[in-house]
Amino acid sequence: MAQSSTARKIDEPSVPLEVRRPGFGGGEPPPPPVRPNAQIASNAWLAVLMLLGAEAMFFAGLIGAFLVFRIASPIWPPPFQPRLPIEVTGANTLILLASAVTIRLGLRAIQRGEPARLMRLMSWTAAAGTIFLLIQGFEWFRLLHFGLTLSSSIYGGLFYTIIGCHALHVFGALIWLLVVFQKAHSGKYTRENYVGLQTCGMYWTFVVGLWPVLYGLVYLY
Amino acid sequence: MSETAAAHASHEHHQELGFLRTYIFSLDHKMIGRQFLFMGLLMIVVGGLLAMLVRWELAWPETPVPGLGFIPEPYIYPGDHGGGIIPPPTYNALFTMHATIMIFFVVMPIMVGTFGNFLIPLMIGTRDMAFPKLNMLSFWIGAIATCVMLSSFFVPGGPAAGGWTSYAPLSARPQYTGVDLGQDLWIISLLILGVSSLMGSINYITTIINMRAPGMTYFRMPLTVWSLFVTAILLLLALPVLTAALAMLLFDRIAGTSFFLPDGGGQPLLWQHMFWFFGHPEVYILVLPAMGVTSDILSTFSRKPIFGYHAMAFSMIAIAFLSWIVWGHHMFVSGMNPLLGTAFMMTTMVIAVPSAIKVFNWLGTLWGGNIRLTSPMLFALGFVSNFLIGGLSGIFMASTPVDIFIHDTYYIVAHFHYVVAGIIFALFAAVYYWFPKMFGRRMNEGLAKIHFVLTYIFFNGTFFPMHFLGIAGHMRRIYNPTQYEFLLPMQHWNVFITISALCLGASQIFFLVNFIWSLIAGKKAERNPWQANTLEWSAPTPPPHGNFEVQPVVYRGPYEYSSPEVKEDWLPQDKNLGVAAVRTH
Amino acid sequence: MLQWLPEDVSTFGQEIDSLFYLIYYITAVTFILVTVVMVVFLIKYREQSGRRATYTHGNTTLEIIWTIIPAAILIVLALMSASTWAKVKRHVPDTDFEVGVTAKQFNWEISYPGPDGKLGTDDDVKFDNDLHVPVHKVVRLVIASRDVIHSFFIPNMRFKQDAVPGRQIINWFEATKPGKYELPCAELCGFGHSGMKGWLFVMTPDEYKKWADENLAAKPQ
Numbered sequence A: 001m002a003q004s005s006t007a008r009k010i011d012e013p014s015v016p017l018e019v020r021r022p023g024f025g026g027g028e029p030p031p032p033p034v035r036p037n038a039q040i041a042s043n044a045w046l047a048v049l050m051l052l053g054a055e056a057m058f059f060a061g062l063i064g065a066f067l068v069f070r071i072a073s074p075i076w077p078p079p080f081q082p083r084l085p086i087e088v089t090g091a092n093t094l095i096l097l098a099s100a101v102t103i104r105l106g107l108r109a110i111q112r113g114e115p116a117r118l119m120r121l122m123s124w125t126a127a128a129g130t131i132f133l134l135i136q137g138f139e140w141f142r143l144l145h146f147g148l149t150l151s152s153s154i155y156g157g158l159f160y161t162i163i164g165c166h167a168l169h170v171f172g173a174l175i176w177l178l179v180v181f182q183k184a185h186s187g188k189y190t191r192e193n194y195v196g197l198q199t200c201g202m203y204w205t206f207v208v209g210l211w212p213v214l215y216g217l218v219y220l221y
Numbered sequence B: 001m002s003e004t005a006a007a008h009a010s011h012e013h014h015q016e017l018g019f020l021r022t023y024i025f026s027l028d029h030k031m032i033g034r035q036f037l038f039m040g041l042l043m044i045v046v047g048g049l050l051a052m053l054v055r056w057e058l059a060w061p062e063t064p065v066p067g068l069g070f071i072p073e074p075y076i077y078p079g080d081h082g083g084g085i086i087p088p089p090t091y092n093a094l095f096t097m098h099a100t101i102m103i104f105f106v107v108m109p110i111m112v113g114t115f116g117n118f119l120i121p122l123m124i125g126t127r128d129m130a131f132p133k134l135n136m137l138s139f140w141i142g143a144i145a146t147c148v149m150l151s152s153f154f155v156p157g158g159p160a161a162g163g164w165t166s167y168a169p170l171s172a173r174p175q176y177t178g179v180d181l182g183q184d185l186w187i188i189s190l191l192i193l194g195v196s197s198l199m200g201s202i203n204y205i206t207t208i209i210n211m212r213a214p215g216m217t218y219f220r221m222p223l224t225v226w227s228l229f230v231t232a233i234l235l236l237l238a239l240p241v242l243t244a245a246l247a248m249l250l251f252d253r254i255a256g257t258s259f260f261l262p263d264g265g266g267q268p269l270l271w272q273h274m275f276w277f278f279g280h281p282e283v284y285i286l287v288l289p290a291m292g293v294t295s296d297i298l299s300t301f302s303r304k305p306i307f308g309y310h311a312m313a314f315s316m317i318a319i320a321f322l323s324w325i326v327w328g329h330h331m332f333v334s335g336m337n338p339l340l341g342t343a344f345m346m347t348t349m350v351i352a353v354p355s356a357i358k359v360f361n362w363l364g365t366l367w368g369g370n371i372r373l374t375s376p377m378l379f380a381l382g383f384v385s386n387f388l389i390g391g392l393s394g395i396f397m398a399s400t401p402v403d404i405f406i407h408d409t410y411y412i413v414a415h416f417h418y419v420v421a422g423i424i425f426a427l428f429a430a431v432y433y434w435f436p437k438m439f440g441r442r443m444n445e446g447l448a449k450i451h452f453v454l455t456y457i458f459f460n461g462t463f464f465p466m467h468f469l470g471i472a473g474h475m476r477r478i479y480n481p482t483q484y485e486f487l488l489p490m491q492h493w494n495v496f497i498t499i500s501a502l503c504l505g506a507s508q509i510f511f512l513v514n515f516i517w518s519l520i521a522g523k524k525a526e527r528n529p530w531q532a533n534t535l536e537w538s539a540p541t542p543p544p545h546g547n548f549e550v551q552p553v554v555y556r557g558p559y560e561y562s563s564p565e566v567k568e569d570w571l572p573q574d575k576n577l578g579v580a581a582v583r584t585h
Numbered sequence C: 001m002l003q004w005l006p007e008d009v010s011t012f013g014q015e016i017d018s019l020f021y022l023i024y025y026i027t028a029v030t031f032i033l034v035t036v037v038m039v040v041f042l043i044k045y046r047e048q049s050g051r052r053a054t055y056t057h058g059n060t061t062l063e064i065i066w067t068i069i070p071a072a073i074l075i076v077l078a079l080m081s082a083s084t085w086a087k088v089k090r091h092v093p094d095t096d097f098e099v100g101v102t103a104k105q106f107n108w109e110i111s112y113p114g115p116d117g118k119l120g121t122d123d124d125v126k127f128d129n130d131l132h133v134p135v136h137k138v139v140r141l142v143i144a145s146r147d148v149i150h151s152f153f154i155p156n157m158r159f160k161q162d163a164v165p166g167r168q169i170i171n172w173f174e175a176t177k178p179g180k181y182e183l184p185c186a187e188l189c190g191f192g193h194s195g196m197k198g199w200l201f202v203m204t205p206d207e208y209k210k211w212a213d214e215n216l217a218a219k220p221q
Ligand code: HEA
Pocket: B165, B283, B284, B286, B287, B329, B330, B348, B349, B351, B352, B353, B355, B356, B357, B359, B387, B388, B390, B391, B392, B394, B395, B397, B398, B399, B403, B406, B407, B408, B412, B415, B416, B419, B420, C026, C027, C030, C034, C069, C070, C071, C073, C074
């Protein structure tokens, strides 16, 4: 290629060191051999990583708000507010965590080039996610019934805002998973190229990994 | 590949895409950059004219503004011969929207949107952004946000009137301001804008990390790219926090929660903490790109390498880190624990240091140069001097006891106009500097110089006396200073400021005329009109779809001006001198 | 420029002003230095045909110098400010003179302890916008708000404190000169923000006694 030939020709520009004053002031270190910068990771991977960074900050904001109220109030949850269903949700947590394992295994499978196994594991993941959402929805329904609403108290407000945002994320992740599932089904992913799968997996893992934190704070703390 | 061949290739390329794909839903980073530019310039007119109304009210309170009579009551009360009198609620809406528009819909779209999109791929020598579609989406979502914000002018109750900081509980209950839908639209618009800039920043960061040309190491990137890189990271992490806060505020308004409403057990100060935790990084998001382009322009027109390149890059990184731990300096007298006040004072003082480094390195760049006072150079210098004043006035308020007195006075207004409105200088500098590359034509240098002189004079005439008002204790956000006896002796300054502000506004006409005229009939620009080093200048003018004829290869840093290696006083990054560079002279 | 500062009539105002002056001089000097240097460079190094700019990338010693010096100045400033700040906002000197200031759109409600000598009881004596205090006496302010955030500002006292709904903020000042001073609201609090103001009457002890006997003693509320 044209560049590589030029690349071999260049070397340290012949400027006496005293004029270039290297070090902290700047100046030009000897030029490294010219080659296309090796990509540290695929664009998609980086992009999703950053998306996760932003998401993390978003939830950090909400969690910060939660802590402000939690720490400020001696009795929590406030009196006359229904208790949260700790046990059921605890079980639900396990289900969600399981889904993270399955999707990781799924990735392993495609790396080994076992599409069939991948499909199985992905359907498990999707199933787990759906069950989680259903149980959550059911619990919400009961809580609303017991009179815990957005406006019933700060407690309710925080609960529905934070947990609701998370539920939305799970839902989003589920949609994404189904899209990827479809693609996988039509055999788009090979052991060499499975970026779409990988990124979806990252997002899923994030959403799952976030949950125990929220559970611990909102339900237990 | 020869130039003609490239032109030919790009020519073909254009025929493939129809008008819509080329100008409206373009995937080309350059076109998206231009789109951001036009949007921003449109909005600066709106925001600026709002400011003019604010000024009128402050100088001649409760007198009819000429030609405003057509607006119905209760927003504007009819005055004699076609004039309209601004009532207090409208005044609050005026400065609120002025600030919101200027910050979120002028400086961000232009400094980050336009130059980020246009310059990053060109400067790091790649064909386009990492995610062109995402890029297009980012613009159009931004456009929607803009429309939502503008639409709030036309809803019953008028636009948001709680200040651009929208402190709760004032902003959390309609009856407090009398604004209902307007405030909701304000919130929604910023929520949408959050999505847009999220996409933008992801795109920038990925592109810079992954798509640099061969040889373009991190420390060979122009400082403009560095600044946009750091800015994008700040945006990525700061805006989601605002999003969270806005969501909570919206719930307080429409869903009956009471996060910020004390009578429901809420915490008013929580809003301030969340807003400023975003807000302070935000102000550096605004200023960092300005610093970047200033560095490039100063170096180019001093015909001299930037002084302390690494120091410049690292000081920007330092600013980015520190900007996360200073937000409390907006809340010294808010009722926040005074001990926290002390802590935030310390951090705030420290964050002045990296800025100091930048200022001094700019001076160092001028030293021993061969300075060409072109219009971009003049505006860049204007930015430096304004930033200097604004920064120094920041030190007053960083000192907690002093801030007790000047908080919420015009001293603050003076401070932040010198910095944020000072950015407008860097903005003009950048437009004058890259206009040839963007549109293939030169702007009129004479008009540009007139524009600079007038803008510089009237800018200082407008904002410097605000320090005097601040010292006299003149509060912000009041619509009629003459209601206060202790301010009466200062009123003549308000008049002075307003006249100067009107002239400032009028001087911008020179820019508008020059800009539009040059678009249509400016003289054709050659490839490298400023004899600059960075890669965008070795691409054809204007760069075709895909930017470069051949993948450029980078051999050196961006600021090798007056290098002894060559006889001309510039040395493009991608110029290959071969083994034995002949040393002329 | 500084002569526009409102006349200072408080005990701590002097310290605040001297800090203001100090920073004023530091920044003024910095500003002049930087600007002069800049202008000199612009003239001295303006473009001349045949001249070539000096080719240098910077100088580490310089970098260090102009990092250390501002840092030092700023740290010292911070330390000096901290003590004054503590005096004004953190340590409220004990006193037997207590006044309540409750902000509401768009008034200052000033309340004095009634016969029972305690604030916040319903025999408090209330006034709108007029605050009467004796000179040379530490005044303990209990600042609160009914609706939105306001800010209690006495320019001549160099005093400012936001009034936050749902909170009682304790602050203090001590007047050194009898007179009539304006007390505007400094935080945007709605369409009536501009014009929300009251008056502070600083009186000589016997004047104040006279006023108190007439207004505070047995005032039918
Ligand atoms: C681009 C935007 C921008 C920038 C860069 C800055 C920069 C700084 N700002 Fe500013 N600020 C705003 C935008 C900005 N600000 C806005 C919009 C508000 C108002 C928001 C609102 O309430 O509406 C605000 C408000 C604001 C406040 C709150 C005031 C109040 O409400 O009571 C404070 C308080 O500390 C502050 C401090 C500072 C400091 C210390 C810096 C420093 O970073 C400045 C550093 C630079 C220099 C110091 C100059 C160069 C240095 C030298 C030449 C070295 C020598 C100097 C010394 C030795 C002193 N700013």
